[in-house]
Amino acid sequence: MMKNYFILRYPGSVRLALRGNFFLLVIALLFFRPLSAKVVETHRFADILQEVDSHSILFFDIDDTLINTTSMLGNTPWWSYFVSKMATANLSKNEARLEVNKIIQKIMLQVPMRLIDPSAAEIIRQLQQKGILTFALTARCLNPDYMQEADLCAYKHLKSVGIDFSLNRLPKLIDSNSYECFSQGIIFTDYQDKGPFLKDFLNYHFLRPSKVIFIDDSPRHMRSVESMMETMGIPFYGFRYSQLDHFHKQFDPLLANIQLEAFLQNDRLLSDEEALKIAQAEPDKNPDYFINELIRKWQN
DSSP: OOTTEEEEEETTEEEEEEGGGHHHHHHHHHHOOOOOEEEEEESOGGGGGGGOOTTEEEEEOOBTTTEEESSSTTSHHHHHHHHHHHHTTTOOOHHHHHHHHHHHHHHHHHSOEEESSTTHHHHHHHHHHTTOEEEEEEOOOOOTTTOTTHHHHHHHHHHTTTOOGGGOOOOTTOOTTTSTTEETTEEEOTTSOHHHHHHHHHHHTTOOOSEEEEEESOHHHHHHHHHHHHHHTOOEEEEEEOTTHHHHHTOOHHHHHHHHHHHHHHOOOOOHHHHHHHHHHOTTSOTTHHHHHHHHHHHO
16 A cells, blocks of 8 residues: 555545545545436336435426327427428518417417326326425427417416426425516426526525436436536436337328318317328328418418
């Protein structure tokens, strides 16, 4: 062994220490707790329960984690498809932008939602009854130019499947109306990385949980939150929710266009099965037929 040093063994590590500081080092290690961080992939919502304690705070993504549309129209791949088509359409007229926003709002307000995991609502309800703080952390936008009362829309979407984050037994220091990105127990991040918003929320309300538990389908947001919790020194347990991964790979723009046409022209919501029957009857139909028709109309 080297002179003036000794080897100190600690669970999972071996460290060199100065002999003269032996006493101080032992005291420090008695109080040392390595920061915990773990991210796992799961398709079972109940897996989050294995990490919960009474001082945890849980944050849930909304879309593709808690809820999804009952049809292809309005789901995440559909929005990606719709946005990409609009981005290449060169719509410069204000009237065209207004029409696009009308479609967005009509879909958001009228296309029903379904609970992805049947156990999710009851799990959240039981956590709330135990006094464990649960919040939604969503990338949705609160910009009124995009949608009026978007916070109320998100609340109603969740309420329709039995989830209500406004039922939290919030500490008195949390004013649900004082934090501009927070409403009805939901934190909105306007399609930006979620980590900085979560950090601001915790700091704003002086919250220091024993651990943060986060469930989201997005690897990007998972990395963002994990990184931010590390900088804050808060133990982190992330669950990358994979239940809809395969489902989203089956997105069919033709079915979505058929559903959009029926929805806008006849105010009728077609199921995926009904749209598939129509598509099979017209196998040579351009998958983008209806949205292209809308774009031509808006460009004139």
